[in-house]
Amino acid sequence: MKAILMTAIGGSNVLIEQEIAEPTLATSTEIKVHLHAAGVNPVDAKIRKSGLFYPNAKLPAVLGCDGAGEIVAIGTDVTDFKIGDKVWFCNGGLGREQGNYAEFTTIDQRWASLMPNVNYQTAAAAPLALITAWGALFERGLLQSGETILIHAGAGGVGHVAIQLAKIAGAKVITTVSSNAKADFVKSLGADEIIFYNQTDVAAEVNRLTENRGVDLVFDTVGADVFKASIACTAHFGRIVTLLDASNLDLNEARMRNLSIGFELMLTPMLRDLDLERDKHVSLLKKCANFIDTEKLNIHVSHILSLTEAKNAHDLIETGNTMGKLVLSI
Template sequence: MKAIMMTAIGNPDVLELQDIAEPEISTATQVKVRLKAAGVNPVDTKIRRNGLLYDNPLPAVLGCDGAGEVVETGSAVSRFKPGDKVWFCHGGLGREQGNYAEYNVLDQRWVSLMPETSSFTEAAALPLVLITAWGGLIDRGGLQSGQTVLIHAGAGGVGHVAIQLAKLKGARVITTVSSEQKAEFVQALGADEVIRYTKGGFADAVNELTDGKGADLVFDTVGAEVFKQSIQATAHFGRLVTLLDPGELNLAEARIRNLLIGFELMLTPMLRDLPEARDKHVEILNQCAQWLEKGQLKTHIGKQLSLAEAAKAHELIETGHSTGKIVLIT
């Protein structure tokens, strides 16, 4: 089968299209999937640049997100049959094969039926960002109806679904973007107020919009400098959740505000082999599938590329200016 192999640690040109052996079912509860599309996420680029998350040798197939059709099942598989359209977040971290390939094999426990209204491209774009946004807003952030949430980088892969999930929870959504085009995009998704990033920051604008209170929950998808500024934009007794390492910080103001600070890394259940936590990921996909089928949730595909163009997909993500998701058609 065709697959994109990460042949070394480095720039996007270490990703090479190669012919490798198809994976085969090795346990009774596995399914084999003919992949139709693979989502590309920032974590893929970080692994390519910094190394696998497991102590295994290269080459390796990257890509956590996949969507495709079941073509074979193990003898004990009860949830799926050949022909089923499925989506999932599995592999691509350096241990199990990822989804930049034509086929993958995984346990039925980690697979969900695709939303009936979604294409393979749309389905492949969503698992990691949906689980991440849900974890940050709901599991770590405790978002409640009527609260105000500040979502950073609302036009990005995680941000654009986080806005929609927050609105489904009944929250008021403030979001930050870098351009007028992105501002129009997030408003169409339901954002109530949009703040353009400026050299002066965003905290003053958030506090003005909230009558000096700040946001009940701030969801940082950007990194250290944004996290630091976000402390001033979070309400007293509020919550500040980040996807990234905030680095060395003076947390005196956060302490005075009695903030709950949380971290969201949706890869933890895979990295630490926590099956019950991974079950929750499948539950999230099942719930989101219902919302997608009702038209209450949607994804934006910023770019659709062929499998052979994986290096180009990584280059686009590393510019930091993509809108929505990038997907490889396998």
């Protein structure tokens, strides 16, 4: 089968299309999926530049955590699916199990879920972003109806999902963007207040909008500088959740405000084999499939590229300027 292999640690040119052996069912509870699309996420580029996440993993490897496709074979003990079912999932791509930049994959039935009523490209774009945003807002951030949340980079892959989930939950959303096009985009998703971070002191504007109270929850999808600046616009006894490393920061003001600080890394259950936590991820995909089918949630795919264009997809995602998600169509 055709696959894109990460052949070394380095730039996007280490992603090479090759023919590799088609996977076969290894256990009685596995399903074999003909992949029609694979989501491209920033973590894919991080792995490519820094190395596989498992200490004993060896190159070459197939990247890509997010996938969607049609089941073409099932193990003898598979009870949840049948041949022909359309499924989406977040599995593999970290250096142990095969990722989804390929024509076929195998996965235990436990980690797959029936797709919502969308095309394969939209379905493949969603799992990692959905699980990340949900975990940050509700598992770590404890967001409640009536609260106010600041979502940084609201037009991004995770950010645009977080805006919609926050609105479904009944929260008021303030978000940051860098352009008029992105402002129009996040407004269409339901954002209540929009701040141009490249033109305005974000913390000062948030405090103005909240009458100097600050927001109940900050969701940082950007990094240490944004995290640090957000402390000044988080309400006393509020919460900050970040996706990134916030070490070596002066947290004196956060301590004075009695802030709760949380970290969201949705890959932890896969990396640490925390199966019960992964079960929660699958349950969440089922819940979000209903949101999508009832048009409460929209997954925006800004770029669809072919499998052979994986290098270009990595180049695009590393610019940090894309809206929504990037997908490889297979």
